[in-house]
Amino acid sequence: MPEDLKAFLLSAAMGGLVDWQSYETARHLFGVSYPDIEQVVLEQGLFPKRYAAQRQFFQPEGQLKLCRARVAIVGCGGLGSCLVEMLARAGIGTLQIIDPDVFVESNLNRQFLCTADSLGRLKVEVAAERVARINPAVTVISLVEALNGENGVDLLAGMNVVVDALDSIPARRELGHVCRKMNLPLVHGAVAGWYGQVAVQRPSDDLVSRLYSHPGQPEMEMPPDNFSAGVAAVASLQVVLVVKVLLDVEPLPANGWFSFDLREVDLERIDF
């Protein structure tokens, strides 16, 4: 990293904050990418002005950890759209978004990345474009894939945290299994109407499979039954858990999960 870049950023900072204009100048002068500039800003003890409103919340050390984090979002539909938006705005340095699908009309009620213009387009491509508009300091890797037991290890290689934004139970079981094999923490989430659940499956744990352990009928594909706020509520708590995992903020239940009942408006922690 050019020493001149560091000097430039130090001189450009006002009150310790580096504004986006300075990023653009730095990129132009030194040929360095926005994500790399952001990392240098934080490593120099400066703070991106973009995140000024969360400087007390995350602290520079926390923001640097988020910048260095590589988070996989498996699924880019309802939960995924919310996760992409919130994690990008928080400043997660790399988002690897995995989904094979395109947007369809019935996604419009709850998939925030879906617009009239994006119908028929690949979800992960639309996601990349959205992130480029809201926070170009975030690197997005878009993978047009359906994660399963065979490709999971390749798709999640190099990630620090994996987030479940899937819409089927069999797929979740596979994801939980892959993450366990790879010793990756998995932030599980699922939502159906008023009801949802989130949990952190710790590395080498099998919590997700235990949440779906009861033998029932063979898995049936259930048609979606979700509205915007239910999806956003569950995704929001997933983002909170991602941040807590990355920043090691206790408490993180070792052997439990959170059950949402939005009809009763209550959120309860359940421990095994």
Add this chain to the structure above:
Amino acid sequence: MRITVKLFASFREGRFKVESREIPSSSYLVGQLVADLELPVEKIGVLLVNGRHAVLEHRLEEGDVCALFPRIGGG
């Protein structure tokens, strides 16, 4: 014999959140409770007795806390 039954999510609809329930003393299985509550067996996600996984054939005892969660799979 009395047990406590806790229902979660959609299982609460038309039923309750938590209830202290009188059950017959002998051979009362969780499966019988599920049937008595008219809960759809195939929709059960997690079934806990005193915080531990249990099967439908589990025999309930005085003071047990039985928690039932539907499986939730959307996103």
